[in-house]
Amino acid sequence: MDAAKIETGRDLISLIEEGQSATFTRFYTSYFEKLILASDKYLSDIHAAEEIVQDIFLKIWEFPESLTDVKSVKSYLYRSVINASINFANRQKSLEQHHLKLAAEFSDDYLADLDDENEMIIILRDEIEKLPAQCKKVFKLSRFENFKYKEIALELNISEKTVENHIGNALKTLRSRFMDDQTLNKKGRSYLNLMTLYLY
Template sequence: MDVLAITTGQDLIHIIEKGRPAVFTRFYTSYFQKLLLASDKYVKDVYVAEEVVQDVFLKIWEQPNRILAVRSIKSYLYKAVINASINYLNRQRNIGQHHLKLIAELSDDCVNDLEEENEIILLLHREIERLPVQCRKIFKLSRFEHLKYKEIAAELGISEKTVENHIGHALKTLRNRFMNDKQLHKKGKSFLFNSYLF
């Protein structure tokens, strides 16, 4: 069964009741990375985010009736993951009650925007992995670990000019790939350039 056809709570309940764990696992896998990114925005810990997402799916598997009336399983999953993430923060840091209102105010449009943004981030990371080894390593140290050129040069035993050249090559390559990608609309390109490819 095509997991894209699973759009409502009843669709997913049907899979569970039919005892088709392989299909459920494929459905889980299709959403896992995007939901992980959604949770990580709140908890700021990828391991905690993994547990949050896994727990949401485990509860669905063990208590499928809770999604019986769900008309959009995508919206439900995002709201459930974000709600669980906020609950985690409440337990850890006792944040204010106004944060709890976020989940109630999360519209379907917000969910779609969030999923779209996460898809773009995942696409960017896949493109980064396609860069040459040394270039990729230097780019990650710069953009993800926030090291200065001088620090990268010292760590890798190369010149700052070499670091600068690799960063320039990475940015040019990534920009060219995304500018020529017909699947990315203007909003997606704007997000990428403002967030990563500066």
């Protein structure tokens, strides 16, 4: 199938199910920069915009069935990117306001939340260390060194698609670990929003 002829969700599903990765890559490339620009209008952060767009395409590749009723792939992509960008911006803004408010009060609750937050970060980093070696390297370069997917691919001498797969696998593993963790559930989900900044 010609990448230029992909118009509906079913077109894209067929392409993915048939394993036409080269065509999917051309389709991805045709929209990539435009979608980054759309995201950056809401974020003013080109690196975050790039991560959002890459994540959306990765989810499409991994879960094409979600596109069954999509009549216009172009509209779907733009809506997905804009919604994800707005959600990301709101999380960042809410987190910043939350921290400023707590810091100004410097109450016992603030100190307790700060301790919980630091404990969560320690647990998260411990879980990252348990990832397979190459997956761990890729995830650390992406989340802690702010490397772009292309830069990670060059650094580790692997393809960008392999980088995407490692990031996707790492996120699945870490999300599952935290969403199922009984200790965190007992402590409450007051800092779940902070986790999303690392795991989404």
